[in-house]
Amino acid sequence: MLPIMLDVVTMKILVVGAGKIATRKIQKLVAAGNSPTVIAPVASDYVQKAAVAKKITWHKRIYQIGDTADFQMIFICTNDDRVNHEITRDILPTQLVNDTTNKANSNFFNLASFTYHDFEIALSSKGKSPSQTKELKEKLQQILRNEDSLNS
Structure with missing residues:
Protein backbone atom coordinates (compact mmCIF):
# COMPACT_ATOMS: atom_id res chain seq x y z
CA MET A 1 0.00 0.00 0.00
CA SER A 106 -10.38 -3.51 -1.70
CA ASN A 107 -7.44 -2.03 -3.55
CA PHE A 108 -7.43 1.11 -1.36
CA PHE A 109 -8.43 2.19 2.14
CA ASN A 110 -9.38 5.59 3.46
CA LEU A 111 -7.08 7.11 6.01
CA ALA A 112 -8.39 8.61 9.22
CA SER A 113 -7.35 12.23 8.90
CA PHE A 114 -7.67 15.64 10.46
CA THR A 115 -6.39 19.13 9.84
CA TYR A 116 -4.07 20.73 12.34
CA HIS A 117 -3.00 24.26 11.47
CA ASP A 118 -1.45 23.94 7.99
CA PHE A 119 -1.06 20.16 8.18
CA GLU A 120 -3.25 17.26 7.13
CA ILE A 121 -2.45 14.38 9.46
CA ALA A 122 -3.51 10.91 8.34
CA LEU A 123 -3.41 7.48 9.96
CA SER A 124 -4.10 3.98 8.72
CA SER A 125 -4.16 0.43 10.03
CA LYS A 126 -4.14 -0.74 6.38
CA GLY A 127 -7.75 -1.78 6.79
CA LYS A 128 -7.07 -4.01 9.80
CA SER A 129 -8.79 -1.93 12.47
CA PRO A 130 -10.66 1.22 11.48
CA SER A 131 -11.98 1.57 15.05
CA GLN A 132 -8.48 1.57 16.57
CA THR A 133 -7.32 4.01 13.92
CA LYS A 134 -10.18 6.35 14.81
CA GLU A 135 -9.30 6.01 18.50
CA LEU A 136 -5.65 6.91 17.84
CA LYS A 137 -6.73 9.87 15.70
CA GLU A 138 -8.88 11.19 18.54
CA LYS A 139 -5.99 10.79 21.02
CA LEU A 140 -3.62 12.69 18.72
CA GLN A 141 -6.18 15.46 18.26
CA GLN A 142 -6.50 15.78 22.04
CA ILE A 143 -2.72 15.87 22.51
CA LEU A 144 -2.41 18.63 19.91
CA ARG A 145 -5.30 20.62 21.43
CA ASN A 146 -3.61 20.35 24.85
CA GLU A 147 -0.29 21.45 23.33
CA ASP A 148 -1.99 24.46 21.71
CA SER A 149 -3.65 25.48 24.97
CA LEU A 150 -0.31 25.24 26.82
CA ASN A 151 1.36 27.44 24.22
CA SER A 152 -1.32 30.15 24.13
Missing part, protein backbone atom coordinates in the same frame (compact mmCIF):
# COMPACT_ATOMS: atom_id res chain seq x y z
CA LEU A 2 1.11 3.53 -0.80
CA PRO A 3 -0.38 6.37 1.25
CA ILE A 4 -1.32 9.30 -1.02
CA MET A 5 -3.47 12.42 -1.11
CA LEU A 6 -5.90 12.16 -4.03
CA ASP A 7 -7.75 15.02 -5.70
CA VAL A 8 -11.25 13.59 -6.18
CA VAL A 9 -13.00 16.75 -7.40
CA THR A 10 -13.42 15.61 -10.99
CA MET A 11 -13.48 11.84 -10.43
CA LYS A 12 -16.60 9.82 -11.17
CA ILE A 13 -17.33 8.13 -7.85
CA LEU A 14 -20.03 5.60 -6.98
CA VAL A 15 -21.18 4.73 -3.47
CA VAL A 16 -23.44 1.70 -3.22
CA GLY A 17 -25.41 1.92 0.00
CA ALA A 18 -26.62 4.89 2.03
CA GLY A 19 -26.46 3.78 5.64
CA LYS A 20 -24.13 4.90 8.42
CA ILE A 21 -20.80 3.91 6.84
CA ALA A 22 -21.81 5.04 3.35
CA THR A 23 -23.01 8.36 4.74
CA ARG A 24 -19.59 9.02 6.32
CA LYS A 25 -17.90 8.28 2.98
CA ILE A 26 -20.37 10.51 1.11
CA GLN A 27 -19.89 13.38 3.59
CA LYS A 28 -16.12 13.23 3.11
CA LEU A 29 -16.44 13.11 -0.66
CA VAL A 30 -18.77 16.12 -0.70
CA ALA A 31 -16.45 18.00 1.67
CA ALA A 32 -13.58 17.24 -0.75
CA GLY A 33 -15.54 18.84 -3.60
CA ASN A 34 -16.91 15.71 -5.27
CA SER A 35 -20.53 15.06 -6.21
CA PRO A 36 -20.76 11.26 -5.96
CA THR A 37 -23.47 9.03 -7.35
CA VAL A 38 -25.25 6.96 -4.71
CA ILE A 39 -27.29 3.83 -5.36
CA ALA A 40 -29.51 2.67 -2.50
CA PRO A 41 -33.21 1.93 -2.09
CA VAL A 42 -33.28 3.78 1.26
CA ALA A 43 -30.97 6.48 2.56
CA SER A 44 -29.95 8.40 5.66
CA ASP A 45 -31.29 11.89 6.27
CA TYR A 46 -27.97 13.38 5.14
CA VAL A 47 -28.07 11.52 1.80
CA GLN A 48 -31.68 12.55 1.18
CA LYS A 49 -30.93 16.21 1.94
CA ALA A 50 -27.71 16.16 -0.12
CA ALA A 51 -29.67 14.78 -3.08
CA VAL A 52 -32.31 17.52 -2.77
CA ALA A 53 -29.50 20.11 -2.56
CA LYS A 54 -27.91 18.58 -5.71
CA LYS A 55 -24.66 17.80 -3.86
CA ILE A 56 -25.00 14.15 -4.89
CA THR A 57 -26.97 12.09 -7.38
CA TRP A 58 -29.12 9.50 -5.63
CA HIS A 59 -30.63 6.58 -7.53
CA LYS A 60 -33.32 5.27 -5.16
CA ARG A 61 -33.07 1.61 -6.15
CA ILE A 62 -31.04 -1.54 -5.64
CA TYR A 63 -27.73 -2.13 -7.40
CA GLN A 64 -27.98 -3.47 -10.95
CA ILE A 65 -25.28 -5.40 -12.78
CA GLY A 66 -23.26 -2.94 -14.87
CA ASP A 67 -23.80 0.07 -12.56
CA THR A 68 -20.05 0.36 -11.89
CA ALA A 69 -19.06 0.63 -15.57
CA ASP A 70 -18.45 4.39 -15.85
CA PHE A 71 -16.89 5.05 -12.45
CA GLN A 72 -13.26 5.51 -11.46
CA MET A 73 -13.79 4.89 -7.74
CA ILE A 74 -16.36 2.66 -6.06
CA PHE A 75 -17.32 2.32 -2.41
CA ILE A 76 -19.20 -0.86 -1.50
CA CYS A 77 -21.21 -0.12 1.65
CA THR A 78 -24.20 -2.45 1.73
CA ASN A 79 -25.15 -5.09 4.28
CA ASP A 80 -26.28 -7.50 1.56
CA ASP A 81 -23.60 -10.12 0.78
CA ARG A 82 -25.24 -11.07 -2.53
CA VAL A 83 -25.22 -7.46 -3.75
CA ASN A 84 -21.64 -6.94 -2.56
CA HIS A 85 -20.57 -10.05 -4.49
CA GLU A 86 -22.34 -8.80 -7.64
CA ILE A 87 -20.52 -5.48 -7.36
CA THR A 88 -17.10 -7.10 -6.93
CA ARG A 89 -17.74 -9.23 -10.05
CA ASP A 90 -18.44 -6.02 -12.01
CA ILE A 91 -15.24 -4.24 -10.98
CA LEU A 92 -12.60 -3.58 -13.62
CA PRO A 93 -8.85 -3.77 -12.81
CA THR A 94 -8.52 -0.03 -13.52
CA GLN A 95 -11.11 0.99 -10.90
CA LEU A 96 -10.33 1.99 -7.35
CA VAL A 97 -12.47 -0.07 -4.96
CA ASN A 98 -13.10 0.18 -1.24
CA ASP A 99 -15.30 -2.67 -0.01
CA THR A 100 -16.16 -1.59 3.52
CA THR A 101 -17.54 -5.08 4.24
CA ASN A 102 -14.51 -7.10 3.10
CA LYS A 103 -11.06 -5.54 2.96
CA ALA A 104 -9.80 -8.41 0.76
CA ASN A 105 -11.91 -6.98 -2.08
Whole structure:
Protein backbone atom coordinates (compact mmCIF):
# COMPACT_ATOMS: atom_id res chain seq x y z
CA MET A 1 0.00 0.00 0.00
CA LEU A 2 1.11 3.53 -0.80
CA PRO A 3 -0.38 6.37 1.25
CA ILE A 4 -1.32 9.30 -1.02
CA MET A 5 -3.47 12.42 -1.11
CA LEU A 6 -5.90 12.16 -4.03
CA ASP A 7 -7.75 15.02 -5.70
CA VAL A 8 -11.25 13.59 -6.18
CA VAL A 9 -13.00 16.75 -7.40
CA THR A 10 -13.42 15.61 -10.99
CA MET A 11 -13.48 11.84 -10.43
CA LYS A 12 -16.60 9.82 -11.17
CA ILE A 13 -17.33 8.13 -7.85
CA LEU A 14 -20.03 5.60 -6.98
CA VAL A 15 -21.18 4.73 -3.47
CA VAL A 16 -23.44 1.70 -3.22
CA GLY A 17 -25.41 1.92 0.00
CA ALA A 18 -26.62 4.89 2.03
CA GLY A 19 -26.46 3.78 5.64
CA LYS A 20 -24.13 4.90 8.42
CA ILE A 21 -20.80 3.91 6.84
CA ALA A 22 -21.81 5.04 3.35
CA THR A 23 -23.01 8.36 4.74
CA ARG A 24 -19.59 9.02 6.32
CA LYS A 25 -17.90 8.28 2.98
CA ILE A 26 -20.37 10.51 1.11
CA GLN A 27 -19.89 13.38 3.59
CA LYS A 28 -16.12 13.23 3.11
CA LEU A 29 -16.44 13.11 -0.66
CA VAL A 30 -18.77 16.12 -0.70
CA ALA A 31 -16.45 18.00 1.67
CA ALA A 32 -13.58 17.24 -0.75
CA GLY A 33 -15.54 18.84 -3.60
CA ASN A 34 -16.91 15.71 -5.27
CA SER A 35 -20.53 15.06 -6.21
CA PRO A 36 -20.76 11.26 -5.96
CA THR A 37 -23.47 9.03 -7.35
CA VAL A 38 -25.25 6.96 -4.71
CA ILE A 39 -27.29 3.83 -5.36
CA ALA A 40 -29.51 2.67 -2.50
CA PRO A 41 -33.21 1.93 -2.09
CA VAL A 42 -33.28 3.78 1.26
CA ALA A 43 -30.97 6.48 2.56
CA SER A 44 -29.95 8.40 5.66
CA ASP A 45 -31.29 11.89 6.27
CA TYR A 46 -27.97 13.38 5.14
CA VAL A 47 -28.07 11.52 1.80
CA GLN A 48 -31.68 12.55 1.18
CA LYS A 49 -30.93 16.21 1.94
CA ALA A 50 -27.71 16.16 -0.12
CA ALA A 51 -29.67 14.78 -3.08
CA VAL A 52 -32.31 17.52 -2.77
CA ALA A 53 -29.50 20.11 -2.56
CA LYS A 54 -27.91 18.58 -5.71
CA LYS A 55 -24.66 17.80 -3.86
CA ILE A 56 -25.00 14.15 -4.89
CA THR A 57 -26.97 12.09 -7.38
CA TRP A 58 -29.12 9.50 -5.63
CA HIS A 59 -30.63 6.58 -7.53
CA LYS A 60 -33.32 5.27 -5.16
CA ARG A 61 -33.07 1.61 -6.15
CA ILE A 62 -31.04 -1.54 -5.64
CA TYR A 63 -27.73 -2.13 -7.40
CA GLN A 64 -27.98 -3.47 -10.95
CA ILE A 65 -25.28 -5.40 -12.78
CA GLY A 66 -23.26 -2.94 -14.87
CA ASP A 67 -23.80 0.07 -12.56
CA THR A 68 -20.05 0.36 -11.89
CA ALA A 69 -19.06 0.63 -15.57
CA ASP A 70 -18.45 4.39 -15.85
CA PHE A 71 -16.89 5.05 -12.45
CA GLN A 72 -13.26 5.51 -11.46
CA MET A 73 -13.79 4.89 -7.74
CA ILE A 74 -16.36 2.66 -6.06
CA PHE A 75 -17.32 2.32 -2.41
CA ILE A 76 -19.20 -0.86 -1.50
CA CYS A 77 -21.21 -0.12 1.65
CA THR A 78 -24.20 -2.45 1.73
CA ASN A 79 -25.15 -5.09 4.28
CA ASP A 80 -26.28 -7.50 1.56
CA ASP A 81 -23.60 -10.12 0.78
CA ARG A 82 -25.24 -11.07 -2.53
CA VAL A 83 -25.22 -7.46 -3.75
CA ASN A 84 -21.64 -6.94 -2.56
CA HIS A 85 -20.57 -10.05 -4.49
CA GLU A 86 -22.34 -8.80 -7.64
CA ILE A 87 -20.52 -5.48 -7.36
CA THR A 88 -17.10 -7.10 -6.93
CA ARG A 89 -17.74 -9.23 -10.05
CA ASP A 90 -18.44 -6.02 -12.01
CA ILE A 91 -15.24 -4.24 -10.98
CA LEU A 92 -12.60 -3.58 -13.62
CA PRO A 93 -8.85 -3.77 -12.81
CA THR A 94 -8.52 -0.03 -13.52
CA GLN A 95 -11.11 0.99 -10.90
CA LEU A 96 -10.33 1.99 -7.35
CA VAL A 97 -12.47 -0.07 -4.96
CA ASN A 98 -13.10 0.18 -1.24
CA ASP A 99 -15.30 -2.67 -0.01
CA THR A 100 -16.16 -1.59 3.52
CA THR A 101 -17.54 -5.08 4.24
CA ASN A 102 -14.51 -7.10 3.10
CA LYS A 103 -11.06 -5.54 2.96
CA ALA A 104 -9.80 -8.41 0.76
CA ASN A 105 -11.91 -6.98 -2.08
CA SER A 106 -10.38 -3.51 -1.70
CA ASN A 107 -7.44 -2.03 -3.55
CA PHE A 108 -7.43 1.11 -1.36
CA PHE A 109 -8.43 2.19 2.14
CA ASN A 110 -9.38 5.59 3.46
CA LEU A 111 -7.08 7.11 6.01
CA ALA A 112 -8.39 8.61 9.22
CA SER A 113 -7.35 12.23 8.90
CA PHE A 114 -7.67 15.64 10.46
CA THR A 115 -6.39 19.13 9.84
CA TYR A 116 -4.07 20.73 12.34
CA HIS A 117 -3.00 24.26 11.47
CA ASP A 118 -1.45 23.94 7.99
CA PHE A 119 -1.06 20.16 8.18
CA GLU A 120 -3.25 17.26 7.13
CA ILE A 121 -2.45 14.38 9.46
CA ALA A 122 -3.51 10.91 8.34
CA LEU A 123 -3.41 7.48 9.96
CA SER A 124 -4.10 3.98 8.72
CA SER A 125 -4.16 0.43 10.03
CA LYS A 126 -4.14 -0.74 6.38
CA GLY A 127 -7.75 -1.78 6.79
CA LYS A 128 -7.07 -4.01 9.80
CA SER A 129 -8.79 -1.93 12.47
CA PRO A 130 -10.66 1.22 11.48
CA SER A 131 -11.98 1.57 15.05
CA GLN A 132 -8.48 1.57 16.57
CA THR A 133 -7.32 4.01 13.92
CA LYS A 134 -10.18 6.35 14.81
CA GLU A 135 -9.30 6.01 18.50
CA LEU A 136 -5.65 6.91 17.84
CA LYS A 137 -6.73 9.87 15.70
CA GLU A 138 -8.88 11.19 18.54
CA LYS A 139 -5.99 10.79 21.02
CA LEU A 140 -3.62 12.69 18.72
CA GLN A 141 -6.18 15.46 18.26
CA GLN A 142 -6.50 15.78 22.04
CA ILE A 143 -2.72 15.87 22.51
CA LEU A 144 -2.41 18.63 19.91
CA ARG A 145 -5.30 20.62 21.43
CA ASN A 146 -3.61 20.35 24.85
CA GLU A 147 -0.29 21.45 23.33
CA ASP A 148 -1.99 24.46 21.71
CA SER A 149 -3.65 25.48 24.97
CA LEU A 150 -0.31 25.24 26.82
CA ASN A 151 1.36 27.44 24.22
CA SER A 152 -1.32 30.15 24.13
